[in-house]
Amino acid sequence: MNIDKFKELLSVPTKTYKETKMVEYIMSSIGDMDGVTLTCDEHNNIYATKGTLDEGEFYPMFISHTDTVHELVDKIIVKEELISRPYTFGKTFDKELVPCLKAYDEKGNPTGIGGDDKCGIYVCLELLKQIDKVKVAFFVSEETGCHGSRNCNVDFLKDVGYCTQYDAPGDHLISLSCSGTQLFDVDGEFFKLALPSIVKSFKNEIMVQSHPYTDIMQIKQKSDFSCINISCGYYNMHTSNEFVCVDDVVRAIEAGKNLVKDLGFKKYEFKNEQPTKQTLDTLSSNERKLFDLLLYVSGVRKSKHVNKTENASAKDANIKELKQRFKIVEAEIQAGNNNPVVKAELKEIINKLVLYHVISQNNGKAYLQ
Numbered sequence: 001m002n003i004d005k006f007k008e009l010l011s012v013p014t015k016t017y018k019e020t021k022m023v024e025y026i027m028s029s030i031g032d033m034d035g036v037t038l039t040c041d042e043h044n045n046i047y048a049t050k051g052t053l054d055e056g057e058f059y060p061m062f063i064s065h066t067d068t069v070h071e072l073v074d075k076i077i078v079k080e081e082l083i084s085r086p087y088t089f090g091k092t093f094d095k096e097l098v099p100c101l102k103a104y105d106e107k108g109n110p111t112g113i114g115g116d117d118k119c120g121i122y123v124c125l126e127l128l129k130q131i132d133k134v135k136v137a138f139f140v141s142e143e144t145g146c147h148g149s150r151n152c153n154v155d156f157l158k159d160v161g162y163c164t165q166y167d168a169p170g171d172h173l174i175s176l177s178c179s180g181t182q183l184f185d186v187d188g189e190f191f192k193l194a195l196p197s198i199v200k201s202f203k204n205e206i207m208v209q210s211h212p213y214t215d216i217m218q219i220k221q222k223s224d225f226s227c228i229n230i231s232c233g234y235y236n237m238h239t240s241n242e243f244v245c246v247d248d249v250v251r252a253i254e255a256g257k258n259l260v261k262d263l264g265f266k267k268y269e270f271k272n273e274q275p276t277k278q279t280l281d282t283l284s285s286n287e288r289k290l291f292d293l294l295l296y297v298s299g300v301r302k303s304k305h306v307n308k309t310e311n312a313s314a315k316d317a318n319i320k321e322l323k324q325r326f327k328i329v330e331a332e333i334q335a336g337n338n339n340p341v342v343k344a345e346l347k348e349i350i351n352k353l354v355l356y357h358v359i360s361q362n363n364g365k366a367y368l369q
Contacts (some may be wrong), residue, residue, distance in 0.1 A: 115234025
């Protein structure tokens, strides 16, 4: 890794709707590369293509977003420090001090380094340099609702075989779904090849989880190929003490190169189709009740009604899953993650536990207060 180049990128100020400097930095960085076709649309989304496909081939694609949640400051000072990584989404790290980068203003106050998603930007730029045939895209204003990717140029996706986003913290996460949108088939060829690639790159156990929302959801909804979102080395996201682990970013780059090496230049089709009324009509009564409950628990169905005749084993399983998720989300908040999406998820879990009569309504309200 070129640590000075990485620090340069991390020092570029950017916040949702105020991303001009980062967009200009990315455009300039790609403009210096040979053999890359570069465009920027009216939304300031950036698209880059490198190399020419042979017959029957498809591009691997990598994406990230250009905004952060942090307030803009006159100057971001990036410092190299040794830091131990905190508990992050289901993983407890040891207390080993590892090389990290953290950001401060001119008065010495931590500003939040914006690794979410400056790490993703750096990884995508490096992959664009190092892979002969590849597409990358950088989308604006993800943090407040994926506004850039929502307006993605779908023609750019027509010759893509699979897509990877770098927008998850830590060194151990894979997103299977995002806001209810499944990204790939867990039993399909794509994941059977991708998982070993990611594991050997990060050199540790990988956890498959659901992501609240990020741009890969929009790409999946607009395409018929497999997608995935993986860790890229930032910690304490959305807080002033956010930092990035240098070694984890290096491993994220290796994961991208290994994915292309192992998956190649083919298309891994995955159509995330919604069930039709005809399909639902073929379900048995118990299957339909379970389907309706899963819609509610996943947040797709907003009604607060829980079927009183629900199968007992299914109910117990859902309560167990809610309790497990509660522990993870509560720990994230206690560790300093003040992401409003995480707080909203905690509230939703509490409300569902109240509906299941696991806790009383008064206790639920008292906890949330």
